[in-house]
Amino acid sequence: MTDDQLVARRIAEIAGFADEYPGAVIILSGDARRVLYMSARGLRELGATLPELTALGEEYYARYFNPDEAHEYVPKVVELLERNDLTHTVTFFQQVRTGPGRAFVWHLSTARLLAQNATGQPLLVICFSAPIDPKSHITAKVQRLLDENTFLRENSATFANLTTREREVLGCLALGHSSPEIAAAFNISSQTADTHRRNIRQKLGATSSFDLGQYARAFNLI
Numbered sequence: 001m002t003d004d005q006l007v008a009r010r011i012a013e014i015a016g017f018a019d020e021y022p023g024a025v026i027i028l029s030g031d032a033r034r035v036l037y038m039s040a041r042g043l044r045e046l047g048a049t050l051p052e053l054t055a056l057g058e059e060y061y062a063r064y065f066n067p068d069e070a071h072e073y074v075p076k077v078v079e080l081l082e083r084n085d086l087t088h089t090v091t092f093f094q095q096v097r098t099g100p101g102r103a104f105v106w107h108l109s110t111a112r113l114l115a116q117n118a119t120g121q122p123l124l125v126i127c128f129s130a131p132i133d134p135k136s137h138i139t140a141k142v143q144r145l146l147d148e149n150t151f152l153r154e155n156s157a158t159f160a161n162l163t164t165r166e167r168e169v170l171g172c173l174a175l176g177h178s179s180p181e182i183a184a185a186f187n188i189s190s191q192t193a194d195t196h197r198r199n200i201r202q203k204l205g206a207t208s209s210f211d212l213g214q215y216a217r218a219f220n221l222i
Helices: 003-015 040-046 050-056 059-064 067-083 137-159 164-174 179-186 190-204 209-218
Strands: 024-029 035-038 089-097 104-116 122-131
Touching (some): 003 024, 050 059, 059 067, 067 104, 137 209, 164 209, 190 209
Antiparallel strands (some): 024 035, 024 122, 089 104
16 A cells, blocks of 8 residues: 555545544644644634645644744654654644634644554654633633743743842742741841842842742742
8 A cells, every 4th residue: 555545545534533523633744744634623613625724734833823832832743753653642732723803712732643654654643623611720721831931931041140049039039028038048147138139130120029920930939
């Protein structure tokens, strides 16, 4: 059986029951760069036809997914392809343009290899994607985690300017501890604690307790 014949057979097998699932079923090329099949539900949500998606190639991702999150799931997909294990799956959150006015809607997606070619390399990738109820507490938690991850990535160089002790003090400040409490915790004087507070705010450019809390949460100090 040729690779093309295997592709056609596997897609036909999946298409036979894909519309019964409570989410979108997508089959991608072995490098995950091009859509080869999408269930009817997925096509309806995107407002597109399969020929349109296939013709997009890699543009499919730029058109329907939030590019700011690519750093979250692209490495997982790359790892999936490099691992080249038919039993291995990866799961991730994505924002997809399926809401009113093409607004982003959170989806939980999972993917694995569906088939390998004659030389044992990835031939097909299958993905299942289901929307998350916007009223669910999970949606808000995922957004907070992604926001913190983005903050960490954008401010890692600034955070690196803090000394080890300043990072410890920052964690205390984020928890609302006073200078006397910090002084007692680290066996230092209140004056030294005040100096640490002043240096931390200056180095981070922090003007409020909220700013300090952002750094403490993003860098796992609390």
